[in-house]
Amino acid sequence: MKLSKIYSNHDERFVPINFRDGLNVVLAEIRLPENRNKDTHNLGKTTLGTLLDFCLLSKRHARMFLFKHINLFEDFVFFLEIELSSGSYLTIRREVKEATKISFKKHLSPRQNFQHLPEEKWDHYKVPFERSKSILDGILNLAAVRPWHYRKGLGYFLRTQDDYSDVFQLRRFASAHSDWKPYVAHILGFDAKLISDFYEKETEIEKLNSREKTIKSELGGSIEDLGRIEGLLLLKQQQADKQQAKLDSFDFRDQDKDKTRELVDQIDDEIADLNAERYTLMYNKKKILSSLEDGEMTFDPERAARLFKEAGVLFEGQIKRDYEQLIEFNEAITEERRLYLQEEKAEVESRLKEIGEELNRLGRLRSETLSYLSETDVVRKYKQTSNELVELRSDVLKLTRQRDDLQTLQKLRADIREAIDGKTHLVSALEREFKQKNSQVSDNVYKTIRLLFDEIIEDVLDQGALLTVSLNNQFHPEFGAEILDDSGNATSAQRGHTYKKLLCIAFDLALLRAHLGSGFPAFVYHDGVFESLDRRKKSNLLEVMRRYSNFGIQQIITLIDTDMPPDVDESPAFSEDEIVLKLHDEGPDGRLFNMPSW
Known part of the structure; x- marks a missing residue:
């Protein structure tokens, strides 16, 4: 598996990049003096690694530049052309807007452009994400990493600046040791x-x-x-x-004393309620009887006439007639009221009789119940x-x-x-x-990788290096990579970032060479490969890279022109053929994406 080409649906904003079989250089030239001392230049040499990872179906996450600045990239569609171990090619199509829908097209000739290929011409078109990863895993057929998925160890071959902190534990391995250590042991030749x-x-x-x-x-x-x-x-x-x-x-x-006690309490409550009602009714009856007694008219008009005559007051005529009519009216009202009072009296007496009978019944029941409780x-x-x-x-x-x-x-x-x-x-x-x-x-893959690892470090630093895999006190595998002094003792050199990066590069190259031709990736991307190395070590490392290119290992390296290895025989360190992409800081057209910095 090697990389052949990456392009998009916007050639004017992202210039297609054609990769070579051997050494591929992405060179960033710092042309403006004010940018010489800056740590970062935002030209895109590191971004390229992230973009390759995206095309190889990394998960969508909000921090990735494509989605962090979605307003700039939502209309982009990227195409990555891969050379398969069989000699044929595969193009992967992935949109930014629909990042979970992937398309695939196998073909025999390289350097194709499928921007306008109709849907029916694709072998698989807009396949869901998880299914797409399975399809790609099957097509790549990386037998040397089975039973793991092709993406498990992809970070060893796409090393950005954040991936040089540890030789073995990749940034994407920020999980339990049981998740990544068996894989690392496997690619080193151990029984995972x-x-x-x-x-x-x-x-x-x-x-x-x-x-x-x-x-x-x-x-x-x-x-x-x-x-x-x-x-x-x-x-x-x-x-x-x-x-x-x-x-x-x-x-x-009734078989339950508690229920029996509840029954007694209920009877007492009913007796109390009936007694209270009987008291109210008897009080009402007394008031009715009193009203019936007070209802007769005691005024006599004839007697009143005699009294008025004796007093010399005229009572005859209209006054007498009015009083007689008043008495008649009052007697009519009183009679009607008496009828109502008598009806109410009958109802009260009827209810009092019912209450008396109910109280007698409840009394007997209470007596029987209490007798049972006794x-x-x-x-x-x-x-x-x-x-x-x-x-x-x-x-x-x-x-x-x-x-x-x-x-x-x-x-x-x-x-x-x-x-x-x-x-x-x-x-x-x-x-x-x-x-x-x-x-x-013992002759095995691990022994080969150890020797190759030591050889690379020896060629670059003129010092030995030791790769170790051992069991700790809990019988967990431990991986080590050390630079040795002349006496064969570990030095502190590997603790610095520059030498840690060199150990990572040596490990990756040793892995690739040891597994070459056995169903393993045959490419590697190393970002900022020459940073902080002195001139002689840069030349040594470049010689190692060219030698490994001749073995059939495709290498994509990025660097700033200030980190360029020294010229050889007054010729530039890299030929024009090896430089597949040249970036610069003189304007948007010098960036990976020809647009203002985001």
């Missing part, structure tokens, strides 16, 4: 399944121990013998059955038996839970012992594996 199985066994034991701790906590810290618990449970269950039989032999009519011996015996049964059932339930927990605990401990035995066997297998792979007499 042993390592994966070991991590899985550790996780299994951890989960089992956690469950054991939980159950022990639920048992309250006192763990009884299971046989004793079974015996106690048998006895308690037998006692509970006996108590239930006693209760079943009693005949309590049978204290039977009730007390029932209460005592019920309480004992409740206690026994509680004990049975508690013992049952304890028995179940103990059985689970025993099963867990058996599983833990089995898992620990499995882990012990894996430890033995790992020790044999690491001993065999580290043996000097």
Whole structure:
């Protein structure tokens, strides 16, 4: 797998880049004096690596420049042409706007332009993202990284400035060691399944121990013998059955003292309510009788006429007639009122009779109920038996839970012992594996990579380097890369950023050469490759790169002209053919994207 070409649907804003088989140089020229001392220049040499990763189906995330500045790039469609190990080519089409819909087209000739290829001509058109990754994984067929996906270790071959901090743990590996260490061990030639199985066994034991701790906590810290618990449970269950039989032999009519007490309380409440109603009715009846007695008219017009005559006052005529009419009207009203009062009196007396009968019935019922409650011996015996049964059932339930927990605990401990035995066997297998792979007499991929790694560092720095893979005290794989002094001892050189970067470059190149032709990527992208190296080391590294290009490894490197290796025989370090992209700071047309800086 090599890179052949990258282009877009906007040639005027993104000039197509054709990659060579060997060394490919992306050169950024700083032409303006005021930019000479700047750390960053925003020309796009690092951005190219991110763009290649996007075309190789990295996940969409908001921090990526294409989506962070979506207003500038939403109409872009990118095309990456890849050379396959079979000699044919594959073009990957990915839009920014619909970044999760990918298209694929296989073809025989390189340097194609499929910007305007109709939908029906694509082998796969706008396939969903996860399915697209599976399709691409199948087409690339990188057998040397199986069973992992092609993207798992892609970061070793697309190293940007953020990927030089650690030789082995990539920035995208910011996860549990069990996720990435088996992969690294695999590409170094170790049995990764042993390592994966070991991590899985550790996780299994951890989960089992956690469950054991939980159950022990639920048992309250006192763990009884299971046989004793079974015996106690048998006895308690037998006692509970006996108590239930006693209760079943009693005949309590309503059978529940609490319910009986509730009945008494209910009767008392009803009697109280009826008595209150009877009092109100009797008071109303008294008022009705009083009103009936006061309803007769006591005014006599004839007597009033005689009284007025004696006093010499005229009472005859109209005045007498008005009083007589008033008396007649009053008698009519009084008679109607008396009818209403008599009806109300009849209703009150009827209700008082009903209340009296209901009170008599409730009184008898209350007496009978209280008589039942007075049978204290039977009730007390029932209460005592019920309480004992409740206690026994509680004990049975508690013992049952304890028995179940103990059985689970025993099963867990058996599983833990089995898992620990499995882990012990894996430890033995790992020790044999690491001993065999580290043996000097053994020919394997790991030995080849170690020798190549040392050779590269020796050629560049004139110092040896040691690549190590070992087991730590927990039997986890540990990876190391060290620069050695003349006595073969590790130096502190690799701790600096420049030498850390050099170790990363040497590791990547050694990996590629060791796996060349075995279903492994055959390209690498190294950003800022010569930064901070002195002139002699730059020349040495460039010689190594050219040698590895001759082996068939495609290298894409970026650098600023101030980091250029020295000329050779008064000729520039790089030929015009090797420089596939030249950037500069004199305007938008010198950037990777021909547009103002964002």
